[in-house]
Amino acid sequence: MLALILAGGEGSRLRLGEKALVMVHEQPMISWVLDAFAAADCEPLVITSHKTPFTRNWCRANGIDFLDTAGTGYVEDLTEAVEMTDEEGPLFTSAADIPCLTEDIIRRIRAAHAEHGLPACSAWVPVSRCEAYGMQPRYCETVCGVAATPCAVNILTGGLIGVAQEEFCLLLDEPGLAFNINTREELAVLEREFYAVRGL
Template sequence: MLALILAGGEGSRLRLGEKALVMVHERPMIAWVLDAFCAADCEPVVVTSYKTPFTRNWCRANGVAYLDTAGAGYVEDLTEAVEACGVEGPLFTSAADIPCLTRDIICRIRANHEESGLPACSAWVPVSRCEAFGMQPRYREMVCGVAATPCAVNILTGSLIGSVQEEYCLLLDEPGLAFNINTREELAVLEREFDSVRKHV
């Protein structure tokens, strides 16, 4: 399955340059995400823009497939990338700033999507899991009776990319999904907790 990894934003809140290339445990953040999708037998393509020339160059230097978009915004770039790839069926979409994503999590999302029979599937993590690490989610919604926040990894149907897709909301109480890195404080927490979180993978 194709996996579009969105890496075309400026990462202005983090203020450490292009966010996808910020180092986490001595590797660019995006490298962890790419590894997870490759391990899950997906075909990752990094979505870049004029705002992320170094990420584009990193992809080129490391033999990673990439697609350059206009950099108009997350949704706009995603739509442009899906249309450019010409995928009609299901595909993964993911942010580049979730370095604790794993093969098992990806496979669980895919299995639940297939079982649901719906066009889309969104993954959520309990807010309490995030708060246990001192993370403060910016968005929350009730999922299966639990206050949850989106994990920035989803499945969509390509042919329906221009419309609202009925989705299955999957709640995953996974420690690693608490880490969606947007600030230096969140990055510091991740570095401190990285080994213990990965130990449970």
């Protein structure tokens, strides 16, 4: 399955340059995400923009497929990228700043999508799991009776991009999904907890 890794934003809140290339335990943040999708037998494709020229060059230097979009915004770039791929069936979408994503989590999301048969599947983590690490979720909904926040990894149907897609909301109480990195404080927590939450 194709996996679009969104890496076209400036990362202005983190203030460390292009966020996808911020180092996490001796690897750029995006490389952990790419490795997880590759291990789960997906085909990762990085989505860059004029705002992330170094990420584009990093992909080129490392033989990683990428597409350049207008850099208008996350949703707009995602829509543009899906249209550029001509993918009609299901595909993964993921942020580049979730370095604790693992092969197992990806396979569980794909299995849930297949089981429930809806056009889309979104992954959520309990807010309490995020707060336990001092992370501050910016959006919250109730999923399976639990206050939860989206994990920035989903499955969508390419042929339905641009319209609302009925989705199954999958609640995953996984420590690693608490880490969506937007600030230096969150990065510091990740550095401290990284090996524990990834089980390394």
